[in-house]
Amino acid sequence: MSILTIERKVLEKNDEVAEENRALLARYGIFAINMVSSPGAGKTSILERTLETLGGTLSVAVIEGDVQTDLDARRVARHGVPAVQIVTRGGCHLEANLVRDALRGLSLGGLRLLIIENVGNLVCPSNYDLGEAMKVVVASTTEGDDKPLKYPAMFRNASVLIINKIDLLPYTDSSILTLRSNALQINPSLTIFETSCRTGRGIDEWCAWLRRKSGETGSR
Amino acid sequence: MSILTIERKVLEKNDEVAEENRALLARYGIFAINMVSSPGAGKTSILERTLETLGGTLSVAVIEGDVQTDLDARRVARHGVPAVQIVTRGGCHLEANLVRDALRGLSLGGLRLLIIENVGNLVCPSNYDLGEAMKVVVASTTEGDDKPLKYPAMFRNASVLIINKIDLLPYTDSSILTLRSNALQINPSLTIFETSCRTGRGIDEWCAWLRRKSGETGSR
Numbered sequence: 523m524s525i526l527t528i529e530r531k532v533l534e535k536n537d538e539v540a541e542e543n544r545a546l547l548a549r550y551g552i553f554a555i556n557m558v559s560s561p562g563a564g565k566t567s568i569l570e571r572t573l574e575t576l577g578g579t580l581s582v583a584v585i586e587g588d589v590q591t592d593l594d595a596r597r598v599a600r601h602g603v604p605a606v607q608i609v610t611r612g613g614c615h616l617e618a619n620l621v622r623d624a625l626r627g628l629s630l631g632g633l634r635l636l637i638i639e640n641v642g643n644l645v646c647p648s649n650y651d652l653g654e655a656m657k658v659v660v661a662s663t664t665e666g667d668d669k670p671l672k673y674p675a676m677f678r679n680a681s682v683l684i685i686n687k688i689d690l691l692p693y694t695d696s697s698i699l700t701l702r703s704n705a706l707q708i709n710p711s712l713t714i715f716e717t718s719c720r721t722g723r724g725i726d727e728w729c730a731w732l733r734r735k736s737g738e739t740g741s742r
Numbered sequence: 743m744s745i746l747t748i749e750r751k752v753l754e755k756n757d758e759v760a761e762e763n764r765a766l767l768a769r770y771g772i773f774a775i776n777m778v779s780s781p782g783a784g785k786t787s788i789l790e791r792t793l794e795t796l797g798g799t800l801s802v803a804v805i806e807g808d809v810q811t812d813l814d815a816r817r818v819a820r821h822g823v824p825a826v827q828i829v830t831r832g833g834c835h836l837e838a839n840l841v842r843d844a845l846r847g848l849s850l851g852g853l854r855l856l857i858i859e860n861v862g863n864l865v866c867p868s869n870y871d872l873g874e875a876m877k878v879v880v881a882s883t884t885e886g887d888d889k890p891l892k893y894p895a896m897f898r899n900a901s902v903l904i905i906n907k908i909d910l911l912p913y914t915d916s917s918i919l920t921l922r923s924n925a926l927q928i929n930p931s932l933t934i935f936e937t938s939c940r941t942g943r944g945i946d947e948w949c950a951w952l953r954r955k956s957g958e959t960g961s962r
Contacts, residue, residue, distance in 0.1 A: 562885025614865035645834035665782025
C-alpha cells in the first residue's frame with residue numbers, strides 16, 4: 523500500500539537524522555530529553571521550575587516545539603537559558619530534522635543538558651525519535667488515571683513518567699495508585715516522579731536525577 | 743511533493759465519505775456532533791452527564807473513538823444507550839470511513855442525536871470531517887487558558903466550546919476570562935458553555951441546547 527510505504531520511508535529517514543543528532547549530542551557530552559504529554563499537562567511549567575532549581579549550576583538549553591505561537595520559548599527565555607522555538611504550523615509532532623535545524627541555532631560547547639519540549643499530543647510524537655537519550659512523559663492528575671491504558675504507545679516508549687499537578691489530587695476522582703499501576707502495567711521499567719509546580723513538591727528530586735544523568739553523560 | 747499529494751488525496755477521499763455520512767444522517771433527521779479535546783479534558787464524563795440528563799427524553803446513540811481499549815464505550819453503555827467503539831490501534835484521529843462502518847452497527851430509525859467522541863488529541867482530528875453537523879471542542883480549566891492560541895485549528899473548526907472542570911478553577915492559575923477571550927479571538931462565532939461534571943453546573947444548559955438542536959434537525 524503506497525501510503526504505508528511512504529510513511530515507513532518517512533520514519534526511516536527520521537530515524538537516520540535522529541541518529542545523527544544523537545551522535546552530535548554524544549560528541550558534546552550532552553544529555554537530551556524529549557518531553558511529551560497531552561496539551562496542558564504542565565511540560566512548560568515543569569521546565570520553568572527545573573530551570574529555577576538548576577539555576578546556574580548546570581548548563582542547559584531548551585528547544586520548544588509548538589503548533590503555533592512562541593509563547594513557551596518566551597516563558598523559558600525569561601530564565602536566561604538559550605531557547606529555540608520550533609513552530610510546526612499545524613504539524614502534530616516534532617521530527618528529527620526540525621531538531622537538527624534547531625541544534626544549529628545553539629552553541630553546544632559546554633552544554634550539559636538539552637530539554638526538548640514536544641508538541642502537546644499524547645499520540646503522534648511517540649513514533650518519532652528526535653535523537654534524545656530518553657522520552658519523559660508528563661501526565662497530570664486531572665487527566666484521569668486511565669491514560670496509560672488509553673494511550674499506551676507513549677507510556678511504552680518513555681523511560682520516565684512525571685505525574686504532575688499532585689496538588690489537585692484531592693479535587694479529582696483520579697487515584698495516584700491506579701495511575702502508577704496502569705503506567706507500570708504498560709511499561710514496568712518506568713522511573714516515576716510526582717510533582718506539583720504550584721507547591722514545588724517533587725521538583726528537587728526530579729532535578730537531582732537530571733543533574734546525575736547529565737553528569738554521567740558529560741563524563742563518558 | 744508526493745507525500746503532500748497523497749495526503750491531499752486522503753483528505754479528499756475522507757471528505758467524500760463524510761458527505762455520504764452527512765447525507766445518511768440528514769435522511770434520518772439525526773443531529774450529529776463530533777466531540778474533540780486533549781486527552782483527559784472530560785469528554786466521556788460530559789457524555790455520561792449528558793446521557794443522565796437527557797434520560798429517556800431523547801433518542802441518543804454514541805460512537806466512541808479511542809487509540810486503545812473499550813473503556814469509554816463500557817462507561818457509556820451503562821447508561822443504556824447504543825454505543826459502538828472504534829479502536830484506532832495507534833491512529834491519532836477518527837476518519838469518515840470508520841464512522842461510516844460504525845453507523846452500520848447502529849439502528850438509525852428514530853434516533854435524534856448522535857454523539858461521536860473522537861480520540862483525545864487537540865491537533866490531528868481538526869482536519870477530518872466525519873459528516874457531523876458540528877465539532878464541539880472541550881477545554882478544561884486545568885489545561886491553562888492559552889490553549890486556543892497554541893492549538894488554533896481545533897478552535898477555529900469547532901462551533902461550540904465547552905469549558906469543563908470549572909470547579910477546579912480556584913485551584914489553578916487559569917483565568918476563565920482569558921480562556922474565553924483567547925478562544926473568541928481565534929473564532930468569534932463560538933457558542934460557549936461552562937460545565938463541571940463533578941457539581942453538574944452548566945450541564946442542564948448544554949443539554950437544553952442539544953435538545954433544541956436535535957429537535958430542529960429532526961423536524962426539517
